Amino acid sequence: NINLYNSLTTTGSQTYTGAIKTYADITLSTGAGNISYSSSILPDATANNRQLIVNSSGNLTASGDIGSASYLFYNTTLSASAMQLNSSVNLYASNDQVLNPPINNNNNASTLNFNVYSGRHVSFGSSSSISATNGSLNVKLLADTNKAGTGIIQFQGTGISTNGGSFTTGDGTSITVNSQTFMSGVDVYFNRNSGSLTVDTSSNTGGGNITLYG
Secondary structure (H helix, E strand, C coil), rough: CCCEEEEECCCCEEECCCEEEEECCCEEEEEEEEECCCCCCEEEECCCCCEEEEEECCCCEEECCCCCCCCCCCCEEEECCCCEEEECCCEEECEEEEEEEEEEEECCCCCEEEEEEEEEEEEEECEEEEEEEEEEEEEEEEEECCCCCCCEEEECCCCCCCCCEEEEECCEEEEECEEEEEECCCCCEEEECCCCCCCCCCEEEECCEEEEEE
């Protein structure tokens, strides 16, 4: 493992080969370079109270999960010129996740999965997008995994294009809060402050399903 006890800021690129484990709130930041990691990024065994911030002036190349179903970060914030998926990636946080970069499967001819699980909110910033131009990309966004009835999914990005992959928000389960029953994952907002948005799941060989629970 690569064990991180402090944040790391560099003027150039950061490349991590091997699983990363964090033992504090961690910020990885580059002044003029890319960040890439080859395996998972997990908090230490105390779990659920660590924050992760990745701030790359270049690309963020992801080849593994951030958090897990057993060891979740508390908050996760990702910022980069682009987030390139080299493999299927799952993101887990017990509270909020903020995803600012364009997220893409443009180099891998295979079908990849991009799944986001947040205890409360999932938020995509105004510079974000989801795209696939080589292989397809199945996308699943799930907020309010804590089943508290307080989470939202908010997408303020420029567009979603999965090249035949599916796009899903929520999981169709219900929760009851204060005697009221409604879908878990609560509300879904698409560009509520900035006009229209296109969600395109088509490809040359067919199209993926769009399933929205909210």
